[in-house]
Amino acid sequence: MSKERIKIAPEFFDIMPPEYQDLVTKATYGNEQRGWKDIGTSKELIEEHSLCAGCPESMAFRYILASLPNPEDTVMVGSTGCTSLVFPHVAIHNIHSLFGNQNAVASGLKRALMVRFPGRVKDVVVLAGDGATVDIGLDMTMQAWFRQEKFTTICFDNELYANTGGQESGLMQKGFVAKMAPVGKGFEKVRLPEIAREAGCHYIVNCTVSKPSLIEKVVKNAIYVARELGPTYLQLYTPCILEIGKNSMEGLQEMRDAEKPTERFAYKEYISEPAKQLLAEMAAKDKEKKAAAKQLASQGA
Amino acid sequence: MTQYRVLPGPEHFLPPSAASMGIKLPNPGEGHIHGVIVPEEQAMEEAARQFLMARVPTIFPGPLVLWAWNEKAAKKATAVRHLYETIKECVAPQQKPMLIPMPDYRPKYPKINPEVEINPNHPNLTIWHNKIDCCMFVGVHCHQANLSLKIIRGGTNCFTIAMCAQAGHEDAMLSFRDATPEKIMRLAEWVRKLKGSVKPPEVVSKKEKSAG
Numbered sequence: 284m285s286k287e288r289i290k291i292a293p294e295f296f297d298i299m300p301p302e303y304q305d306l307v308t309k310a311t312y313g314n315e316q317r318g319w320k321d322i323g324t325s326k327e328l329i330e331e332h333s334l335c336a337g338c339p340e341s342m343a344f345r346y347i348l349a350s351l352p353n354p355e356d357t358v359m360v361g362s363t364g365c366t367s368l369v370f371p372h373v374a375i376h377n378i379h380s381l382f383g384n385q386n387a388v389a390s391g392l393k394r395a396l397m398v399r400f401p402g403r404v405k406d407v408v409v410l411a412g413d414g415a416t417v418d419i420g421l422d423m424t425m426q427a428w429f430r431q432e433k434f435t436t437i438c439f440d441n442e443l444y445a446n447t448g449g450q451e452s453g454l455m456q457k458g459f460v461a462k463m464a465p466v467g468k469g470f471e472k473v474r475l476p477e478i479a480r481e482a483g484c485h486y487i488v489n490c491t492v493s494k495p496s497l498i499e500k501v502v503k504n505a506i507y508v509a510r511e512l513g514p515t516y517l518q519l520y521t522p523c524i525l526e527i528g529k530n531s532m533e534g535l536q537e538m539r540d541a542e543k544p545t546e547r548f549a550y551k552e553y554i555s556e557p558a559k560q561l562l563a564e565m566a567a568k569d570k571e572k573k574a575a576a577k578q579l580a581s582q583g584a
Numbered sequence: 585m586t587q588y589r590v591l592p593g594p595e596h597f598l599p600p601s602a603a604s605m606g607i608k609l610p611n612p613g614e615g616h617i618h619g620v621i622v623p624e625e626q627a628m629e630e631a632a633r634q635f636l637m638a639r640v641p642t643i644f645p646g647p648l649v650l651w652a653w654n655e656k657a658a659k660k661a662t663a664v665r666h667l668y669e670t671i672k673e674c675v676a677p678q679q680k681p682m683l684i685p686m687p688d689y690r691p692k693y694p695k696i697n698p699e700v701e702i703n704p705n706h707p708n709l710t711i712w713h714n715k716i717d718c719c720m721f722v723g724v725h726c727h728q729a730n731l732s733l734k735i736i737r738g739g740t741n742c743f744t745i746a747m748c749a750q751a752g753h754e755d756a757m758l759s760f761r762d763a764t765p766e767k768i769m770r771l772a773e774w775v776r777k778l779k780g781s782v783k784p785p786e787v788v789s790k791k792e793k794s795a796g
Contacts, residue, residue, distance in 0.1 A: 290652040292661035295645060295685060300700045303687050371690045 288355060302330055306374055312355050319349045319495040328354055328374040334365060337531025339538060340439055340521040343492040344369055347410070347437065350499040351375070352506055357406040358396070360389040362420065364412035365446050365523075366439060383420030385409045386427035386436060393434045406506050407434035413454040414444050417473050421453075428482035431513040435505045438475070438518045445523035456547060461526060476551060479516040485558040486515040489551040491538035501552075507565060508558045515558075520548040590619040590757050592741045599738040601730070602754035609752045615760045616752065624760065631720070631745050631758055632774035635671050635681075636782040638718030638743070642682040643668050644702050646724030648749070650685050656765075657723075663768035664722055670772040676784035682714060689728050704728040708739040716740075721756070722747040722763065730755050747771070 289307050291299055309326040311317040321327075328348040334341045344366075351357050354375055361370050363382040370377045380388040389409045396405040416424050416438040424436060442459065444450040449462035453473040460467045476489045486508040488501045498519070505515040522537045524530065529537055541548040554562070586606025593599065607619040615627025622630075635641040649660045668683045675681055686702045696703050698713035704724070711719065719742055721729050726748065733744050733755035746756035749763045760767065 292650055292652045292658055294661045294665035295650050295683075298683050298685050298700075299650065299687060300685070300697065371692065 302326075310374070311349075315352070317349065317352070317354075318499045319346050322346075322349050322495075329369070330372045330374070332372055333368045335525060335531070337524055337534050338365075338521075339492055339524070339534040340365055340441070341369070342495075342534075343439060343498070343519055343521050344373075346492060346495045346498040347502055348373060348375065350502040351406070351408070352503055353404060353406050356404060357408060358392060360385045360392065360407065360409045360411075362409075362411035362415035364415055364439075364444075365441075366410055366412060368446075383415050383418075384423055385411045385415060385420060386432070387423040389434050389436075390427050390430065390432045393432060397433075404510060406510065408506065409434060409436045411436075411438060412445075413438055413440045413442065413452050417453040417475055425478070425482050428479060428484055428514045428516070431483055433509050433511075433513055435502075435509045435515045435517065437502075437505075438516070439521045440518050441521050441523040441526070442472070443523065443526055445526050449523075449526040472547060476516070476518055476553065479514075480553045482514075484514045484516045484553075485509075485512045485555040487517075487551075487553040489518045489548060491520040491542045491548045493535055493538040493542060497550075504562060508554075508561060511561055512555070512557055586619070588619065590616075590737070590755065592743050592757060593737045594739050594741060595737050597738055599734055601734060607754040609754060610759065610761055612762060615758065616754075617758050619754065627758055627760060628771055628774045629778070631760075631771060632778045633782050634718045634743050634745065634758070635720075635775055636675060636778055637785065638679065638716075639785045640680050640682060640714055640716045640718070641671055641675065642684060642714070642716045642719040643671075644684055644686050644707075644719055644721050644724070646686045646721065646728070647688055648725065649723030650687055659765040660723065660763075660768065663765040663772075667768055667772040667775070670775050674775050674779040678787045679784055682716065684710060684714070686724060689725075702732075704732040707732040707736050711736060711740045711742050716742055718743040718745070720745040720747055721753075722768070723749075726750055726753070729753055 291307055305326040311321050311325050322345060329344055332341050357375055359375055359377040361367050361377055361379050362385040367379055370379060378388060386409055389407050393407040440454050442455045443452050443461050451464035451468050455468045457471045458467045476487050479487045486505050492498055501517055505517050509515045520538055520541055522534060524534045588605035590602045590607060602619060610616050610621050613624055614621050615624050617627060617630050643664060645664050649657055649664055652658050671681045684702050689704050691705045692703050696709060698710040702710040729746060733753055736742050736744055744756045746753035746759040747763045748759060748761050752759040752761035
């Protein structure tokens with residue numbers, strides 16, 4: 284991994300728009316330690332965004348893009364929804380699939396990449412809303428998990444169909460009244476994390492995006508586990524402030540309220556035994572590496 | 585043989601694809617002008633003439649030459665820059681050559697800065713903004729070039745040239761095929777050769793313009 288593959292031809296460097304110049308000089312490609320703390324000090328892989336002011340989804344996008352361990356060799360698969368408005372602005376390969384087909388597309392893509400680039404790590408990450416993941420695309424989502432496809436599925440759960448005006452979704456909480464669901468939801472929120480566990484996912488987390496360090500950790504873990512073992516799933520609460528009647532500044536508080544211990548987005552994780560072992564091994568190696576680096580530094584001093 | 589000719593527009597909102605109107609692609613060693621197959625040297629001469637006649641002759645390098653993917657791309661980039669510098673040297677002071685990149689194909693809604701870049705999904709914005717009357721696409725993937733060339737033909741009066749590395753473009757008003765760095769350098773030579781023999785556009789003062 285390095286910036287070698289995104290060099291601007293020297294003859295054209297002066298005419299390239301500044302955001303591209305920044306991308307090749309100040310982005311964190313090739314930095315194994317990249318994470319959310321790079322935000323503000325390096326070029327982000329998202330060029331503005333077209334979401335509403337204060338949208339928690341935009342925070343989630345920034346944290347996730349900053350946390351991908353291998354951005355040059357990552358392909359994201361999106362679906363119809365607010366996320367599809369952002370993908371044209373990101374400096375990561377991405378595919379927009381038909382509504383609900385994202386996990387089927389990602390399955391084929393991951394397999395093709397494994398054949399085409401046998402010696403290289405290529406990560407595939409699905410990022411879709413709750414409508415695409417749970418309602419329209421549930422079949423494709425679950426079939427990919429059953430087949431043990433080696434990629435990560437991230438669901439931005441805003442508990443309704445936001446950009447079409449607030450229709451009821453499977454992940455909406457029971458009794459919730461939305462603009463286009465006036466009688467209130469009649470059944471419980473679909474328990475997709477539990478379904479994911481039963482369907483064979485090795486690493487599952489259900490949380491909000493209020494804590495960037497937590498998002499960095501779970502995104503990295505999910506991708507590392509997916510590379511080696513099989514499907515992983517993250518369900519992240521990204522409330523639609525417009526559809527739940529909040530102001531731009533209230534998204535963060537909404538997430539904090541929703542992650543309290545008794546609430547529906549209280550931190551919940553499931554890690555399979557092989558995944559636990561893998562993560563422990565990786566942590567041990569990381570510790571060794573850091574210790575060796577520390578020793579080397581002290582010897583140098 | 586078709587009577588349809590690929591001419592500067594504005595043709596109309598959705599111009600037909602030139603291929604659907606019977607325009608054929610040139611064979612190796614050939615080019616086309618307005619859809620008529622001609623020897624490559626003739627196309628070279630005409631392209632050079634169009635650059636020298638235009639008020640704002642412009643080159644739009646695409647991702648295949650803007651980014652240093654490999655040695656071949658790097659050589660092509662050098663040749664394209666050389667062509668631009670040659671045009672700059674050879675035109676009259678009232679002409680304003682431009683080199684505007686098409687870094688990628690993202691739609692970039694809701695904004696694009698037409699002064700610094702061109703986007704294949706709305707190339708007309710850059711052409712209108714800079715009053716470009718002759719442009720050359722080079723290093724743009726064929727499907728995106730076709731899309732752009734059609735939009736330009738539909739909504740502007742810009743003369744379009746395609747320096748295509750594959751089989752050429754029917755939707756351009758003039759197209760080369762099998763572009764190589766050497767071929768681009770040869771076009772630069774043609775520009776230099778025709779310098780002084782082509783009448784540059786007349787200077788129209790603001791007063792004359794407003795008088796109609």
